Amino acid sequence: MPPSLSPLSSLPALLSPTVPAVWLAALPDAVAAGLSSGWPWLFTLAEWLIRLAMLVYVPQRRAPAAARTWLLLIFFLPWLGLLLYALFGRIYYPKSRRLKLARINQGIERVRGPLERFAPAQPLPAGVSADAAGLIERLGSYWPMRGNAVELMDSYGTVVARMIADIDGAARQVHLLVYIYAADATARAFTDALLRAAARGVQCRLLVDALGARAGWRAYADELRRGGVEVVQALPMRSLSAVLKGKSARFDLRNHRKILVVDGRIGYIGSQNVIDAESMPGLPNEELVARVTGPVVTQLQAVFLADRYLETGETANGGFIAENFPPPQATGAHTAQMLPSGPGYGTQNAQMALVSMIHRARERVVITTPYFVPDEAFLQALQLACYRGVAVHLVLSQRIDQRFTQAAQEAYFGALLDAGVQIHLYQPAFLHAKHVTIDDEVAMVGSTNMDIRSFALNAEAALVIYDRAVVARMREIQERYFCHSVQVERAAWQRRPLRRRTWQNLCRLADSLL
Incomplete structure (x- = not known):
């Protein structure tokens, strides 16, 4: 459609059995002759078949708002809309990942047994708390546990310093999962801390989103591996053909989690990535992170290990085994539970x-x-x-x-x-x-x-x-x-x-x- 025409004003031209002369003049003679003879009818018919077929297909098992967005795009740009819908229209999750998720749920149940003694001593208050705890357990498989200490930190520099200090104090294991791992001073500090830990014999694993952490991956992955740190990409970017054939998840399905677990006893969770606070000039980031100790750290550990298993398929030394879950100890009076979410669950x-x-x-x-x-x-x-x-x-x-x-x-x-x-x-x-x-x-x-x-x-x-x-x-x-x-x-x-x-x-x- 020429950019000067609106969709309505161009409709007669689209339905015409001949192509406008100004368009034909811009095409090779053979192509122009073919178009003028009858191809426009086939092209127009194909566009309307796309519109009508997608009008039936798109709204199926989809929220009205999402269906509306896609149908508008497909109505005005049928071919482009069809291609984009094939890539991004459905939350397709490969069968291999769904099977792994089923095994992960079995692993969570095996871990649960030794933790039953940390069930809340008294029922949670009726109303918001009790209803939320039960619903979250049914949705995400994690249950409320007492005996935790939760410290909320809203100072960017303090969070970075505390995380690095805990990595430096690690004796057995460091697990770090982030969406963004940049190539800047903050990422350099984390990289050095992981290398120091690995040099002491600490088992260090870094799991980063393939899209969000691409800069840090290029800058530090090889160095970290040479230093003994396991580095894994979450949801690596596959080829277009792999996506269309259903062998890979959609490009825009990302792992956006931010979790650090040290020795299975100290956990961090919140909004902070591994990136400088001033990553955007004139617009510094401000975050909130919880530092957690107590039995619920077991659940943070389980989320990390589940994500790692989805990417590597490895269970030995990295799955739901006793070595990765030290006996939990009560450290405070707070009751807490993990709420994981993502397209693999089938529910939001x-x-x-x-x-x-x-x-x-x-x-x-x-x-x-x-x-x-x-x-x-x-x-x-x-x-x-x-x-x-x-x-x-x-x-x-x-x-x-x-x-x-x-x-x-x-x-x-x-x-x-x-x-x-x-x-x-x-x-x-x-x-x-x-x-x-x-x-x-x-x-x-x-x-x-x-x-x-x-x-x-x-x-x-x-x-x-x-x-x-x-x-x-x-x-x-x-x-x-x-x-x-x-x-x-x-x-x-x-x-x-x-x-x-x-x-x-x-x-x-x-x-x-x-």
């Missing part, structure tokens, strides 16, 4: 758990996320909470690293403000932290963004804590966010220019692709 674990908790909230919900592109169920849960009288706060960064995504998330502000959601735009830095509190009972911290991509496409991990003291500490951090944020006012938001409103709504149409 994080989305379902969060929606359920928001529906059960009675007083207050605070959500902090860098990216907010919710599906309909999540958006409606927030609206209904407000209508029930729950105070709902959404903390976003005023500036983010993805302008298209920022415009898409802003398209939801009107509906949220109308319902009574208080939206806070954090100003000092790029707030990359991802955490939630529900009432005074539940805190959640991890790698999960509140968007369709994290809910459906990425492998994510979060720690859910059922403890008023931890919630109180997280609230202190949230109050600091409020103090350094500008709150979006409903009246002012409604007066934004039409061109901005139009751009936001157009970006929102691609919510299922972001």
Whole structure:
């Protein structure tokens, strides 16, 4: 279609049995003669067959929003839309990985036996906590355990220093899983710490996402391997033919988790990658990470080992065996459990758990996320909470690293403000932290963004804590966010220019692709 024509104005030309002369002039004589003789009918017929077939196929077992996005693309660009849908339209997970996941669940059950004594001594409070714990166990196979100590850290430099110090103190084993492993000063410091540990005889394993950590992979993989560190890529990028033949997962299915486990006794989980805080000039990252000790570290270890097994297929010395799970000891009074999620589960674990908790909230919900592109169920849960009288706060960064995504998330502000959601735009830095509190009972911290991509496409991990003291500490951090944020006012938001409103709504149409 010539760029100067709109879809409607060009429709007669597309349906015409002849091709416009201006197009024919640009083609070789033989091709032009063939087109003028009758090929346009075949081409037009093929396009409409694509549209009609996909109109039936796309909505099957798919959310209306996602179906709408794909059908719009296919209607206006049938051939390109068909190709993109073949690559990204369905959350295809290879059979080999599904079989491995089934074996992983069996391994988790074998580990569970020695940990039964850490079941909560008393039932969790009825309502949010009890319902969430049971649902998360059914979705992700991990159960709540008492006896943990959870320390929340919101200083970037402190987190890096504590992680490296714990790696330097490792006696047996270091397991590190991250989405981004950069080629900068922070990554150099982690690389040196892993090499020092390996030189002491510590078993070190580094698992990085093939896309997010490509810079660090090129810079450090060979050096780490020479130093005795195992380095593995998660979800390596395969050829186009492998994807189309179903032998590889989709390109955009990524492992977005951030987990460090030292000696099976110390764990870190949160939003922080291995990258400099100032990786984006003028837009420093601000994170939240939980340092954990106690029985729940066993679950962080299990998540790491499961991801490693998915990539290597190896079980000896790296699977669910006693050597990787030292006898746990109680170190505190906090009850916690892991919430893993990803396309391999067949359910959107994080989305379902969060929606359920928001529906059960009675007083207050605070959500902090860098990216907010919710599906309909999540958006409606927030609206209904407000209508029930729950105070709902959404903390976003005023500036983010993805302008298209920022415009898409802003398209939801009107509906949220109308319902009574208080939206806070954090100003000092790029707030990359991802955490939630529900009432005074539940805190959640991890790698999960509140968007369709994290809910459906990425492998994510979060720690859910059922403890008023931890919630109180997280609230202190949230109050600091409020103090350094500008709150979006409903009246002012409604007066934004039409061109901005139009751009936001157009970006929102691609919510299922972001």
